[in-house]
Amino acid sequence: MLKDQAMSDYTQDSPDGKAPAIVLVAPQLGENIGAAARAMLNCGLTDLRLVSPRDGWPNAKAEAMSSGALAKMPPVQVFDSTAAAIADCSLVLATTARPRDMVKHVYTPRGAMDALRPRTAEGETTALLFGGERSGLHNDDVALAHGVVTVPLNPAFSSLNLGQAVLLLAYEWIMSGDKTAPAQLVTGDSPPAPHEKLEELMIRLENDLAERHFFRSDDMRPSMVRNIRSLLTRTNMTAQEVQTFHGMISALTGKKNPRRSGD
């Protein structure tokens, strides 16, 4: 179940799909544990550890809120202390919104992944600690961690729900290994048109417009043509869209494309 192909695609740069453990210290509401599990699996994380969950474990509300995630993950491990929960971890970062009276490396979520991913990829067991709903992590738990992660939110309203805090860190984890282009034109079955197709469309359009006295004067024509070209070129039309545009012109003029049949 863990070795599901689609998931290992997302963790292929770590040996055997290794990813940080998520450790919830003294969580109170099963709903939040379930939301955390769902967010984890959304982002390819599957090692959930609980320290002294208030309502015990397993928890029916957690299972319901996880939308099936808990059933797809290996069994949640439960511990009596934070130290026991991270006993096998060689790099541990604690999430906390509050500055503490301790000398610590403080990371943004993105910066934390720059620290965690190469170590995790080397095969080390790493972990992210989250405190309970009421008061977050105890200073003694923060002291156990090699560094602190703080999300730079709106300082006037910075309190995050536990499930949401787990989501943000899990999201930065998956993004730190993701290669999706930040922006791309998705064209489906029809590829973007080569220039000659757009050129043919532009010349036809210009001729049809000229015949109908669209260009107010010969002086204005070149700049008007450039403006129309800019508009149409910016769309990066597909071959199919060029055909559709020819069809629209044919419909509006009642005249087929002189260079082609069937439009």
Next chain:
Amino acid sequence: MLKDQAMSDYTQDSPDGKAPAIVLVAPQLGENIGAAARAMLNCGLTDLRLVSPRDGWPNAKAEAMSSGALAKMPPVQVFDSTAAAIADCSLVLATTARPRDMVKHVYTPRGAMDALRPRTAEGETTALLFGGERSGLHNDDVALAHGVVTVPLNPAFSSLNLGQAVLLLAYEWIMSGDKTAPAQLVTGDSPPAPHEKLEELMIRLENDLAERHFFRSDDMRPSMVRNIRSLLTRTNMTAQEVQTFHGMISALTGKKNPRRSGD
């Protein structure tokens, strides 16, 4: 209330704190609208618009789940159609997990902010569209948008709760304007020690260790000293920590720091 100083700190690169509107199309559960509002205010967004919310508006469950966010934001606007909700918007991106049979620019959340932030900073009204819980955005809504945002999640478990989807986009918005260092050593009141303080500590430690025959041979001493230096230098000790370290050595040897009094 909107002009709260701490918030405008986060939006200072946009005139009058402009940020994208969040448009929820046909949302069903008040809880999710409230969670979305909380996530928005966490990230400095305050323009929430609803298209045909199933249970009407206002909604007590939304208010409870927002943890006070809705009370701190300007009134939510409710519309009958998506077109009406985005009537004043000149750049609209639709969030959807599914590839559609449309030729569209597709952005990651981070890539979307590269598109949205400069336009928003110019004073344009921009928006992010989110579909309802059951089936997401209708193709007709997606067609209204200038581009699509897709979160590259675990393909085997990619379904995000509505509130969590809003959180991820809102988080990328605030991060796209945030200048927090990805990693920094936070030392509180005591500054990092200058090299001479660490040098003095190292020389004292080396002498105390040599007196007690810690170095097995003169041959091994230089490399053992280098290893201890590497360990202690890596910590980038504060001045206070150097003092604490001197105190620990004094306690262990029963001998004060010969270069200083009071340790």
